[in-house]
Amino acid sequence: MWKWLHPYAKPERAYQLCVTLQPYFLWPGILCLVIGSIWGLAFAPQDYQQGDSFRIIYIHVPSAILSMSTYTAMAVAALVGIVWQWRTAFMAMIAMAPIGAVVTFIALFTGAAWGKPMWGAWWVWDARLTSELILLFLYLGVIALYGAFEDKQQAGKAAGVMALVGVVNVPIIHYSVEWWNTLHQGATISKFDKPSIAPEMLWPLLIALLGLALFIAAVTVMRMKNEIIRREYHRPWVKALAAQALGDNHAV
Amino acid sequence: MQFDNLADFFAMGGYALYVWLSFGVSLLALLWIVLDSAATHKKLLKTAQSEQARQARIDAARKAKPINSESEQAGS
């Protein structure tokens, strides 16, 4: 195992890496999000069937896709943490969980809001929405488990195991809910499918997707910095950091 | 621009409530997570500083009276 990564030096180097990466993720991310949204809202053509309510796609589809990929990324961080005993990998995992849960909530809310004009109800047990809801439960489970332990190193490993159990179950849940939906749905509600995407509709969607992905990375990096400080607050480099960041007012 | 004027844009073809609600809630959620992260960052730095100050006080107290530092250390 790579025990040569001395556990002390690593968090500080990881912190500096986060500090440098953050602006490269945050500002391009916000920029792409804004461009994608405005382009989708104002300039992209209407959908011949759904009219303008279709424009919700520019926030729903990116958040739905990224809710799943953030969970997978979280599970990869957990796997790295468990296999190579890297403390910073667990910090990255728990840094991703809240933003992943928020993005999943966004996907859920926008999916419900998009469904209302079409199906006449705010919540419909559609296959995709149900899988998204269960994914939110998986996120909350990992966050709750992490919070239940005092020793954050133990918490990381425990939450990591649940993240891995979760990631194995995500496809199983997805297909079983899909199967369940076709079983019970019958012909009543027309199967809500993504409308065929014309190219000029696709571009804003891809830009919004890129923007949200960068944004998630930025927030992950921010929360990663918090985790590192939370775990290393008695180290001298944190002392210097705190003094310099808080305008060096004297010890309170 | 798909809409003739700004009013039509906000009407969003009659789906204003759903479209603006979706984008509004999403914006709020993303804003909340960023502000929360930034706030905890500052709070953590403050606790780090007060923790270090506490540490300095303990060390100073120990240097001041080293005689019974053994018992004081066991007690702390």
Add this chain to the structure above:
Amino acid sequence: MNGLYQGIFKRDIALAFRQRSELAQPLMFLLMVITLFPLGIGPGPMTLQKIGPGVIWIAAILSSLLAMERIFRDDFWDGSLEQYMLSGLPVSAIAGVKVLVHWLVSFLPLALFSPLLALFLNLTVDMYVALMLTLVLGTPLLSLVGAIAVGLTVGLQRGGVLLALLLIPVFIPLLIFATSAVDSAALQLPYRAQLAIIGAMLLLAMAAAPFAIAYALKVSQN
């Protein structure tokens, strides 16, 4: 070597029967939850038959969540688990034996009582047969996957609710396929596909869960 596993098996079975009252509690819970449904939804036989499979399976999942903590709780808190881990036997094998004992002790009473459940909810004979098959394949899956979360939360003071929060999302596919198997039996349709999927999930759990349980116990021991 397997003499040692028989030793653990015999010890746990003896222990389970010595604490018989604690054994029966999840079963009483299951029966009570099921009697609530006719009271809540109305005794109409056809409605009961329609919701029967779902009711039984949801009640089975909830009652298994109650009983599941018992797999490692006593051994963890009195230190026997430490001695097990130092005995040189692979922890995953020990976990496997303990989950097997837990399943036997919690499933057999359920199987004995299931005719009563079928009677309560007016299930037909075909539905009852399908229910038994799904229970035989499904409950070990509940115990195996559940034991992973139990291993993680055993060290916590109030891990009970957290256990449910962690496990219910993971049990949803099993609930879907089990209830649909019994529904198909009600309509005289074949349900071999559903059973095959539950069986596949069970095999996956049998292969992977013991190692996850062993790791979870090491994390809690730390």
Add this chain to the structure above:
Amino acid sequence: MAGLAADNLTCIKRDRVLFTDLSFALLPGRLIYLRGPNGAGKTSLLRILTGLSAPDAGELSLDGQPLERQRDTFNQQLIYVGHKAGLNGALTAMENLRFWCAQHGAEFVPADTYRVLALLGLVGLEEVPVRMLSAGQQRRVALSRLWLKKATYWILDEPFTALDTDGIALLEKHMRQHVAQNGAIITTSHQPLSDLAGPMEELVLEYRL
């Protein structure tokens, strides 16, 4: 070199560094008395030695070879008595010890077990469910393992808690005998070991804020 050697072990619990770069060797024929104030990491160190928890850095070796690879042989040569007695309350002392001996590959002879329990002053309590016994008696049942299994390494965490004076004397004599027969012991104790326990080295862990 022979024995259980630890080099620059590091242990972090709840983000507090308990000890770092700790190196020492537990050689057969030696008794190490691990001393230190509360919270200094004594229990954590012992649990790392047994393998129940992993160190954050540093390596353990047995007779020169990395311990990780010979975990089984080490376990056969180890008896660990921790804070928890390791006895199931619903079972009797005899049942507990029978299962323990079976798992640890120690030959279980009922007559010997009765003799050892009698030596420890538990005559007549052998068939009573362990939860009926007092804390001191439960501790004695747990300690009876030291008589029942032949093992070189003893890792004892506060073995004297809840023991009365003659219990302590009995255990110290047994420890001295074990060390004389080339056994290796590392133990903590809230009150200093008397010279009944024979020659010993001290390993002191400071409390680090």
